[in-house]
Amino acid sequence: TPAGTGSGPGVGMDCCVIPLRHGGLSLVQTTDFFYPLVEDPYMMGRIACANVLSDLYAMGITECDNMLMLLSVSQKMNEKDRERVMPLMIRGFRDAAEEGGTSVTGGQTVINPWIIVGGVASVVCQPNEFIMPDGAVPGDVLVLTKPLGTQVAVNAHQWLDQPERWNKIKLVITKEEVKEAYQEAMFSMATLNRTAAGLMHKFQAHAATDVTGFGLLGHANNLAAQQRNEVAFVIHNLPILAKMAAISKACGNLFNLVQGTSAETSGGLLVCLPREQAAKFCSEMKSQSGNAGGQGPAGGAWIIGIVEKGDRRARIIDKPRIIEVPPRGSQAANQDNNSPAPSPNLS
């Protein structure tokens, strides 16, 4: 969430950073709420929590002092469904918060036509605990820590029951593959960006943001616009959930996935790293994949572009290299084809 309604500090950043009256400390906080997009209430709760915390992680903050939960129960659900669904969603949210080393101690619940789930994450930091997202320099390398294509996967999954939609894409993907991709997207969205946040410090990241509603290019543009130096972000590679690029193409670029503007939910971090650190960052992300952190083979990170001198904008090159990211556990995932091999463009 760029701090949308904000003025002053928060604007354009994922969080607002408020200098406190007490010894050099800052209050960093963010809020986010939206509507369910996966069918599993427990996973939806995890995704909502991961999405809220992601704004802190994008600033290299690995700790969170408190979370509040924002919920609305749908007036259109009967009592039985409410009692089945809402506790699971709350539990998923709490479990993800616990995985992030924090807890939910407050919140507000209302009745609404639609279900809403979201929250607030707050932390009080010393200056060395967060990385202001404005330090990119020419020569930096851009890294992305989750594959793109979550929106396409979620929609394709809904289309399994919509023949005229399904007919558009059935030539490029099987129902089985759609289900796999949907599962993969769900786990990816539910994965905390906390590991990446920690590694941002270890490898001296210069700036980062998280990729959500505006898509990779939208958030890359926001990040570029905030830089102190006159830089431009040039994106050469697009790591995308397997087959999602083909689906996007098959329905006439409905999603603009390859154009970089397909919305993501709880996407990865886009991180600007010193050139000599990027490969190490990626391999450490990969080696920590499949840990308690919850990142499977789809975790890890990919070098996607470079920082040049420029006018504080981001662009994707013509014909970017598509890196197909296979579902975790699949044959392909166990080969090494999602390693951060620098593309020709970078060598």
Add this chain to the structure above:
Amino acid sequence: TPAGTGSGPGVGMDCCVIPLRHGGLSLVQTTDFFYPLVEDPYMMGRIACANVLSDLYAMGITECDNMLMLLSVSQKMNEKDRERVMPLMIRGFRDAAEEGGTSVTGGQTVINPWIIVGGVASVVCQPNEFIMPDGAVPGDVLVLTKPLGTQVAVNAHQWLDQPERWNKIKLVITKEEVKEAYQEAMFSMATLNRTAAGLMHKFQAHAATDVTGFGLLGHANNLAAQQRNEVAFVIHNLPILAKMAAISKACGNLFNLVQGTSAETSGGLLVCLPREQAAKFCSEMKSQSGNAGGQGPAGGAWIIGIVEKGDRRARIIDKPRIIEVPPRGSQAANQDNNSPAPSPNLS
């Protein structure tokens, strides 16, 4: 807002209080969001902000380090109405935040069938900046800082256009009086409880809460239940917006106003004060009425009951004294009949 979804510290309190990793400081925060209840979008924004901040004020906290705004725009509004209404609501929220000495630096906006407005208030405090709401002792006096009856006033105002509803109450109130009461309720709900929060320190308040959705008795019960000592709250007097008790009676106690369970929005603080301080607290509240703080004659405060030894519950005596609080600016308001004259019950 009792921290509804909370566990641990926050529960039952208006805010959650999180001990921080840094030198004895605590993060105190609260969130609240709901649906518009008055027609004026600017005033609705002020009311929403006053309602969020009220949870901090109830702990004697007068400063707020940051606010986030939570908004939803109704999908049912046309573009023109959205552009007229939402900026006014945001402006009202921001203006009230500024009056509270804080500012809004972040938030989230979504599209929803219904308009939602609310926010998050956060502050990092030293221990002496807040008053834990658990220190009431037998002999304390209960003070209320805003009159009751906001829900009745808002509903009566809607009934002006609903003949069969209006016919039920037209014998006890004129349309003019309903409009006056509605205005009065609106200003009362938009008034910050910040003055009261400051005076809680000056007069050594032992505990407080703010009166909102559960009504006076509901919140009095919540507060009584949290007390360290075995105390009971006994309420003798009910300060109520003029004529609202009559309306509530006329429609068969639809609201249970005199029973103490009529919902309030952004109501006053219910404060437990040492007996010898209560009258001074009230007269200082009254003398600060009509200041920049925004409290007119309806501001001030009323002694409404006492704290006895008991089983941590609250009750309203049989046949409580109704204190009719006239609209500001009215003849009656300029007389002294809303002064905190202790009732016979207290002498």
